Amino acid sequence: MSRTALYRFTNTVLLPVATFCVFVGGWEAIVRLAGISKIVLPPPSDIALAFWNGLLAGDFSWHLAVTMYEILAGFVVGALSGLLLGFLVALVPLAERIFYPYIVAFQTVPKVAIAPIIVIWFGYGVTSKIVITATIAFFPLLANTIMGLRATPHDQIEMLVSYTASRWQVFRMVRLKQALPYIFVGLDVAIVLSVIGAIVGEFVGAKAGLGYLILQKNFNFDMAGTFAILIILSLIGVGLHALISAAQRRIVFWIDTGGERVMGA
Amino acid sequence: MSLTRVLPLPTGLPWRTAATTPAQTRAVAAESRRDGSLVRINGLEKIYATKDGQTIHALKDVNLDIGETEFISIVGPSGCGKTTLLKILAGILSRSTGEVTIHGQALSGPSREIGVVFQAPVLLPWRTVLQNVLVPVEVQKRDRTRFEARARDLLAMAGLAGFENKYPNELSGGMQQRVGICRALVHNPSFLLMDEPFGALDAMTRETMNEELQRIWTESRKTVLLVTHSIPEAVYLADRVVVMTPRPGRIVDVIPVDLPRPRTLAMHNTPEFGRFVARIRAHFNSAGTLDT
Ligand SMILES: Nc1ncnc2c1ncn2[C@@H]1O[C@H](COP(=O)(O)OP(=O)(O)OP(=O)(O)O)[C@@H](O)[C@H]1O
Ligand SMILES: [Mg+2]
Numbered sequence: 001m002s003r004t005a006l007y008r009f010t011n012t013v014l015l016p017v018a019t020f021c022v023f024v025g026g027w028e029a030i031v032r033l034a035g036i037s038k039i040v041l042p043p044p045s046d047i048a049l050a051f052w053n054g055l056l057a058g059d060f061s062w063h064l065a066v067t068m069y070e071i072l073a074g075f076v077v078g079a080l081s082g083l084l085l086g087f088l089v090a091l092v093p094l095a096e097r098i099f100y101p102y103i104v105a106f107q108t109v110p111k112v113a114i115a116p117i118i119v120i121w122f123g124y125g126v127t128s129k130i131v132i133t134a135t136i137a138f139f140p141l142l143a144n145t146i147m148g149l150r151a152t153p154h155d156q157i158e159m160l161v162s163y164t165a166s167r168w169q170v171f172r173m174v175r176l177k178q179a180l181p182y183i184f185v186g187l188d189v190a191i192v193l194s195v196i197g198a199i200v201g202e203f204v205g206a207k208a209g210l211g212y213l214i215l216q217k218n219f220n221f222d223m224a225g226t227f228a229i230l231i232i233l234s235l236i237g238v239g240l241h242a243l244i245s246a247a248q249r250r251i252v253f254w255i256d257t258g259g260e261r262v263m264g265a
Numbered sequence: 266m267s268l269t270r271v272l273p274l275p276t277g278l279p280w281r282t283a284a285t286t287p288a289q290t291r292a293v294a295a296e297s298r299r300d301g302s303l304v305r306i307n308g309l310e311k312i313y314a315t316k317d318g319q320t321i322h323a324l325k326d327v328n329l330d331i332g333e334t335e336f337i338s339i340v341g342p343s344g345c346g347k348t349t350l351l352k353i354l355a356g357i358l359s360r361s362t363g364e365v366t367i368h369g370q371a372l373s374g375p376s377r378e379i380g381v382v383f384q385a386p387v388l389l390p391w392r393t394v395l396q397n398v399l400v401p402v403e404v405q406k407r408d409r410t411r412f413e414a415r416a417r418d419l420l421a422m423a424g425l426a427g428f429e430n431k432y433p434n435e436l437s438g439g440m441q442q443r444v445g446i447c448r449a450l451v452h453n454p455s456f457l458l459m460d461e462p463f464g465a466l467d468a469m470t471r472e473t474m475n476e477e478l479q480r481i482w483t484e485s486r487k488t489v490l491l492v493t494h495s496i497p498e499a500v501y502l503a504d505r506v507v508v509m510t511p512r513p514g515r516i517v518d519v520i521p522v523d524l525p526r527p528r529t530l531a532m533h534n535t536p537e538f539g540r541f542v543a544r545i546r547a548h549f550n551s552a553g554t555l556d557t
Contacts, residue, residue, distance in 0.1 A: 159387040162355045163401040163452075164375045173404075177391055254390040254432060 039221045046224035047231070054228055060213065064232065067210040070126055070198040071236070074133020079190050082138040083183065086145025091171075103142065111136045112200050119205045129206065133197035137190035141183070148182025149175055181255045184248040191240045195233060294328065296505070296519035302330035303456065303488050304354065309363035311349050323349045325513035327363070334486045338499035340545060341509030347492040348384055350514070351458050354490065355381045367456075377405050380454035382462040384492075386441035388433040394420065394444050395429040401452040412451060419447040422477055424470070439465045443474070450481070457489045464494065472530055475501055483527060500541045501528055508548045517548055 024044045030036070031043040038046065054060040088095040089103070115132050122128035152175045160170050202211025210229050217225035311324040323346040331337055339347050352358035353365065356375040365372040380401070388397045395416055402412040420429060423443040433441055442465045449457060463471045479502060482489055493499050499506045500522055508518040522541055524532060532538050 155383065155385060155387045156389065158352070158357050159381070159383060160400070160404060162357050162375050162379070162381045163404045164377050165404045169404055173400075174389065177389070254434070 039223055042224040042227060047227040050222070050224040051228035051231060054225065054232075060210070060229070060232065063208055063210050063213045066126060066208045067198050067202070068236070070129040070133055070201065070209065071194045071240075073126075074130040074197055075137050075191055075194040077130065078134030078137030078194070079141045079187060081134070082141025082186070082190070083145050086142045087149070089142075090146045090149035107139055107143070111139075111197070115200050115204045119201065124205050124207055126209075128204075129198050129201035129209070132201040133194045136193045136197040140186040140189040140193065142186075144182040144186030144189075145179060148179030151182060152178040181252045184244065184252055188241060188244050188248070191244055192237055195237045195240070199233065293516065293519055296521065297329045297507075297516060299330040299332045299335070301332065303333045303335075303367060304329075304331040305364075305366045306330070306354075307364045307366075309350070309353065309365060310361045311346065311353065311358070312361045313349075322513035324353075325515050327514065327516055329507065329516060329519075331488060331490065332504075334488055336482055336489045336502055336504045337491065337507060338503035338505075339490065339492045339507045339509060340494070340496060340499050341514060342511045342549065343494075345509045345511050346514030347509065348460055351381070351460050351490065351492060355379055355458050376456075377452065378454050379456045379458060380449035380452065382446050382449040382457070382459040384460040384464070386433070386438075386445040388441055388444055390433050393430045393432055394425065394436070397433065397444055398447045398451050400448055405452060407452060415453070416447065416451050419450055420444075423447050423474070439467065439470060442466065446474070453485065455487055457487050457491075459489065459491045461492050461494060463498065471495075471498070476530070478502060479527060496542050496545045497533055497538075499545065500524075500538060501530075501533065506541070506545060508545055518545075520544060 028043045028045060031038075031041055042050075085099065085103075089099055090096075111132070114135070118131050118135070119128045122131050156174045156178075157170055160173060165173065198209065199211035199214075202209040203215065206212040210233060214226055214229050217223075217229065306327055306329045309324055309327040311322075313321040313323055315321060327350065329337075339350070341347055349358065353360050354372070356372060356379070367376070389400070392400070395413070398416040398420065399409070399412065401407075402409060402416075417426075417429060420426060423446060425440060425443060425447070428436065428440070433444070436444065442462065446459075446462050449459070463474050466474060475498060478489075478491075481487070482502075489502075491499070491502060503522050506520045506522060507516055508520070509515065510517045520541065524537060524541075
């Protein structure tokens, strides 16, 4: 192995693995040696066991499916409506005058705080969770789409128009392209918030789902189980984020780093 | 070989250093006029309204005729309104007062017959070099296959063969500018508006591009309006050199350059060439803005 290859191996494989081992080993050791109660902080071995049992025994799978459905459905509904309204507001001056004041006003409302109302309105089933998730995923897309469609450099529009481009051609050939990086930033923010939205919805009142399961486990002082679900939730978040990033790298290939990040919630 | 110009170019005008006396002003006015012109600019004025509620007087009483197949160079200090004038002619900027006609018709917007080279390259980063050059063809829905061959030829002419499928951010500033030049030429417009097209190029490449531009102009008989900061470049290429004053931009002198065509780089060292350059430079000195 050459020096650089060894260096790269150390950096990308050895270092993270070693850090992980030291962290988990240290955690395990402290919990065992100091005799910390499992209700306060479960040792990693217990969490791993709960994780394994939960997945293998199918204990989690139904709840996992429910939560995934809520996340994805809420994300798609919220992102699509944010996108559409964003186009409308950015492109139709009348729509901007009608909607924009309400958008600004509603954006400042903490969406999590209206979750209880939505559960009352839509019940304890998946519908209310989808609505909450959609509400949360809506704003990052709305804000970023509006911003992206307004981000086209003036000189690019001048250039196209000087060659007799129509409004539609300007939209298709530059404005849409310039908006894409912003839209992807919005999607990325929205997908991560969607996971939060679904869980918060389940906390408020649900009959199934990983959030519901966390409450159950917590109620039974099954801390290892709670931690195992937390791991699953982070894996879901990381996975969905990776999917969006992969699509972003393919579609917005001309941007090295992402656009401006707008937090919508 | 000398090229017969369509336009009669009056000669024998007295040398002037700056147009100050009424007689000289009349001479400039006479020199701005041409019979049978492609473009007529009459009393053109542009006042920008800035965001803070102020106004900027960019162009003031600009009068100029541009003959069919004529090559005009415009020189003037930075900020005097050269780009403003060019954008108005390109039909992408409104004018405050005055009239502009092209082919006898009032200018009302962009035209398929115009090709614009912008001061900055303005390439679209998601398009390859070739796709960027083909933007006018796409916008104007021309026959893509036919013009693609032309685009490749133009790129080769500009020294960019082999870069057709690269993206703009993989190109140097001067290379990007050359792509912008190819884009302005691809649909074979009869009227070229060029805003400091060679500003980002080194001296050698610049001379090559000057020669190519002269060749293209000679062969395809285009009308060209070239904004440049280089006085020798202006003289080398032009039938007439237009000198503008600092803001608000007015035309202070119009100098017919009757050097024989085709011009060679060696002409730069002749006394005649030097006299043209000196006459133009005198305006910059008197205006207190030494540029180039
Ligand atoms: N969009 C605008 N809004 C307000 N003022 C403008 C605008 N564009 C140009 N100006 C002003 O008009 C004047 C002329 O600008 P212009 O770009 O035409 O100059 P220029 O002769 O091309 O200069 P340079 O040689 O530096 O390119 C400048 O003083 C500038 O400040
Ligand atoms: Mg300029």
